[in-house]
Amino acid sequence: MSTNPLLKGTLQTIILKLLEDNAEMYGYEITQKVKEVTGGEIVLTEGALYPALHKLEAGGLLETFTQVVDNRIRKYYRLTEQGGKEVTSKLSEARLFIEQLQALLNLKPVVK
Amino acid sequence: MSLPVDELKWIELRLEAYQIRYRSVYYEILDHIISAIEEKRQTGDNRNIESLFQQVVDGHLGGTEGIKKLVAEHEEIYKEGIKKLWMQSLKHYLTWQMLAFTIVVLLLSLKLPDVELVRSSVFVMCILLACSPTVYSYFSLRDRVMTTMDGKLSFFRVHLIKKASISAAIIFNVIYLLSPAVIANTPTIILMALMMLFVLLNLASIHFCRQFTASNPTNP
Numbered sequence: 061m062s063t064n065p066l067l068k069g070t071l072q073t074i075i076l077k078l079l080e081d082n083a084e085m086y087g088y089e090i091t092q093k094v095k096e097v098t099g100g101e102i103v104l105t106e107g108a109l110y111p112a113l114h115k116l117e118a119g120g121l122l123e124t125f126t127q128v129v130d131n132r133i134r135k136y137y138r139l140t141e142q143g144g145k146e147v148t149s150k151l152s153e154a155r156l157f158i159e160q161l162q163a164l165l166n167l168k169p170v171v172k
Numbered sequence: 173m174s175l176p177v178d179e180l181k182w183i184e185l186r187l188e189a190y191q192i193r194y195r196s197v198y199y200e201i202l203d204h205i206i207s208a209i210e211e212k213r214q215t216g217d218n219r220n221i222e223s224l225f226q227q228v229v230d231g232h233l234g235g236t237e238g239i240k241k242l243v244a245e246h247e248e249i250y251k252e253g254i255k256k257l258w259m260q261s262l263k264h265y266l267t268w269q270m271l272a273f274t275i276v277v278l279l280l281s282l283k284l285p286d287v288e289l290v291r292s293s294v295f296v297m298c299i300l301l302a303c304s305p306t307v308y309s310y311f312s313l314r315d316r317v318m319t320t321m322d323g324k325l326s327f328f329r330v331h332l333i334k335k336a337s338i339s340a341a342i343i344f345n346v347i348y349l350l351s352p353a354v355i356a357n358t359p360t361i362i363l364m365a366l367m368m369l370f371v372l373l374n375l376a377s378i379h380f381c382r383q384f385t386a387s388n389p390t391n392p
Binding site for chain 1: 174180196197199200202203204206207208211232233234238241242245246249250252253
C-alpha cells in the first residue's frame with residue numbers, strides 16, 4: 061500500500077471520473093473505491109482528498125448535498141453540468157500524458 | 173456495522189476538542205472517522221473506541237496538525253474563489269463602452285459650474301455610491317454564509333463583504349487623508365472621475381453578489 065506522489069497531478073481526474081461512474085459519493089467512499097479498484101496499492105490521503113474535493117466544488121465542477129445517515133450528517137458530492145464536460149477533457153489530458161510517459165520512459169504495458 | 177450510541181457520543185465529544193471552525197468540515201470529518209471505525213469493527217478489529225479513534229485521526233487525517241491544515245486549506249480555497257469572482261466581475265464592466273461613457277460624463281461635467289455647491293453635491297454622491305455596495309452585499313449575501321460551529325458571523329461572509337466594500341474603503345481613506353478644505357477645492361472634474369470609479373465598483377459589486385448567489389444556492 062502506498063500514497064503515491066505521482067497521483068498528485070491526477071487526483072482531480074480520478075475524483076471526477078469516479079463521480080462520473082458513481083453519480084454521487086462521499087469522501088470516505090471515494091478513498092475506499094480507489095483502494096478497491098487498485099487492490100489496495102493506492103491509498104488516497106484524506107489531507108489531499110478533501111482539499112481537492114473542496115477545490116472542485118469551489119470551481120463549480122462539483123456540487124454537494126447532505127443526507128442524514130445513521131443519525132449523522134453525510135456530505136455527498138456529484139458532478140455539475142460543467143464538471144461532466146470537464147471529465148472528458150481531463151481524461152484526454154491524462155491519456156495523452158500517459159502515452160507521452162510511455163514513450164519517454166520506454167514503458168511497456170504490464171500483462172497480468 | 174453501526175456503532176453504539178455511547179461510542180458515537182464519545183467520538184463527537186472527542187472531535188470537538190480539535191476545534192474545527194466550520195460546521196461543514198466538522199461533519200465531513202466526523203462522518204469520515206465514524207465510517208472508518210465502523211469498517212474496522214466490521215473486519216473484526218475490536219479494540220476500544222479511544223484506540224480506534226486515535227488511529228483513524230492520526231493515520232487518515234494526519235492528527236491535530238492535519239485537521240488544522242484541512243480547515244486552513246478549506247478557507248484558502250474559498251478565499252481564492254471569491255478573489256477570482258471579484259476580478260471577473262470587475263473585468264465584466266471594464267469595457268470600451270464603459271470607458272466611452274466615462275469620457276462623455278467627464279466632458280459633460282466640464283459644463284457644470286465650478287462652485288462649492290456642485291462640488292459638495294458630487295462629493296455626497298460619491299459617499300453614497302461608495303457605501304451602497306457594502307449595504308447591498310450585507311443584505312444580499314445574508315443567507316450565504318459558511319456556518320461556524322459557534323454560530324458567529326463567519327470569516328467567509330466577512331470576506332465577501334470586504335470585497336464588495338473596496339469603494340467604501342477608498343472614500344474613507346480620501347476623507348481621512350485629505351482635509352475638508354482640500355476636498356472642497358477639488359475641481360469638479362476630478363470629483364466626477366472619482367464618482368465614475370465608484371459607479372464601476374458599484375456595478376462590479378452587484379455583479380459579484382449576483383454571480384456568487386447564483387453559483388452558491390445553498391450554504392457552503
